[in-house]
Amino acid sequence: MKIGLFGYGKMGKMIEQIAQGRGHSIVAKIDDPSQDVDYASMDVAIDFSTPEAAFDNITNCFKNKVPVISGTTGWLDKYSQAIKICEDNKSAFIYASNFSLGVNIFFELNKHLAKMMGGLNQYKVAMEEIHHTQKLDAPSGTAITLAEGIIENTKYKNWELEKSNDSTISITSLREGMVPGTHSIAYTSSVDTIEIKHEAHNREGFALGAVIASEWIQGKTGVFSMKDVLNLS
Ligand SMILES: NC(=O)C1=CN([C@@H]2O[C@H](COP(=O)(O)OP(=O)(O)OC[C@H]3O[C@@H](n4cnc5c(N)ncnc54)[C@H](OP(=O)(O)O)[C@@H]3O)[C@@H](O)[C@H]2O)C=CC1
Numbered sequence: 436m437k438i439g440l441f442g443y444g445k446m447g448k449m450i451e452q453i454a455q456g457r458g459h460s461i462v463a464k465i466d467d468p469s470q471d472v473d474y475a476s477m478d479v480a481i482d483f484s485t486p487e488a489a490f491d492n493i494t495n496c497f498k499n500k501v502p503v504i505s506g507t508t509g510w511l512d513k514y515s516q517a518i519k520i521c522e523d524n525k526s527a528f529i530y531a532s533n534f535s536l537g538v539n540i541f542f543e544l545n546k547h548l549a550k551m552m553g554g555l556n557q558y559k560v561a562m563e564e565i566h567h568t569q570k571l572d573a574p575s576g577t578a579i580t581l582a583e584g585i586i587e588n589t590k591y592k593n594w595e596l597e598k599s600n601d602s603t604i605s606i607t608s609l610r611e612g613m614v615p616g617t618h619s620i621a622y623t624s625s626v627d628t629i630e631i632k633h634e635a636h637n638r639e640g641f642a643l644g645a646v647i648a649s650e651w652i653q654g655k656t657g658v659f660s661m662k663d664v665l666n667l668s
């Protein structure tokens with residue numbers, strides 16, 4: 436598979452390593468909007484860039500019929516616009532706030548726990564995410580997906596940073612050193628706490644998931660998710 440990398444920072448470099456280890460080649464490394472892009476050379480584009488750059492990177496690929504795997508967070512106010520451009524151009528797309536197998540299992544565990552806790556008014560939920568100090572967005576995309584999983588399955592209606600009430604999930608975002616990504620969810624009553632946690636030890640799991648998604652999307656048209664790729668129910 437010939438891969439174009441949009442974003443050649445921490446994740447772009449890790450994806451290059453994993454992709455080459457699986458026999459793929461990197462045909463472009465785009466780090467700047469002024470670079471010329473040879474779309475015809477790519478079987479797939481993998482975008483791990485910045486919240487400002489992602490929409491243009493992704494939709495330019497769709498217009499050139501290049502399927503896209505995107506893990507960039509912080510641009511999702513334009514997600515539905517991107518989907519329309521993908522569909523109009525009969526291209527293919529997978530966005531995931533987190534590509535690791537472990538977090539995708541954690542997403543399902545979170546929804547299952549939320550269903551069980553939904554009717555128990557004595558418990559209040561709170562979420563914490565910890566990332567490295569270079570991270571541009573807060574809360575993390577993964578924390579937003581986790582909050583959406585709780586909202587789908589409980590009386591909670593929205594999330595906010597550091598603010599909770601009966602209908603609002605409080606998310607605390609901490610930025611410390613080189614932390615690759617830690618997410619925890621706690622349900623607390625006056626007598627106990629139930630907590631679930633995912634801690635990434637490095638970036639390999641994110642990169643491997645993105646490369647597996649790139650392999651999976653070959654020959655497909657449409658908008659998919661990591662649930663489709665990993666066959667999780
Ligand atoms: N979904 C997932 O599983 C994961 C998602 N992420 C997300 O991926 C994104 C990237 O993370 P990370 O690699 O750690 O960040 P980095 O800051 O290390 O890398 C981002 C890269 O994008 C480059 N860039 C800037 N503008 C453009 C542009 N117009 N087109 C292409 N590239 C551009 C930057 O270049 P320069 O430095 O020169 O500005 C930089 O090299 C973030 O949004 C992060 O939240 C991260 C890990 C996992």
Ligand SMILES: O=C(O)C1=N[C@H](C(=O)O)C[C@H](O)C1
Binds near residue numbers: 616
């Ligand atoms: O910026 C990061 O590093 C990460 N970003 C993603 C997010 O915002 O959830 C995924 C992972 O937690 C690492």
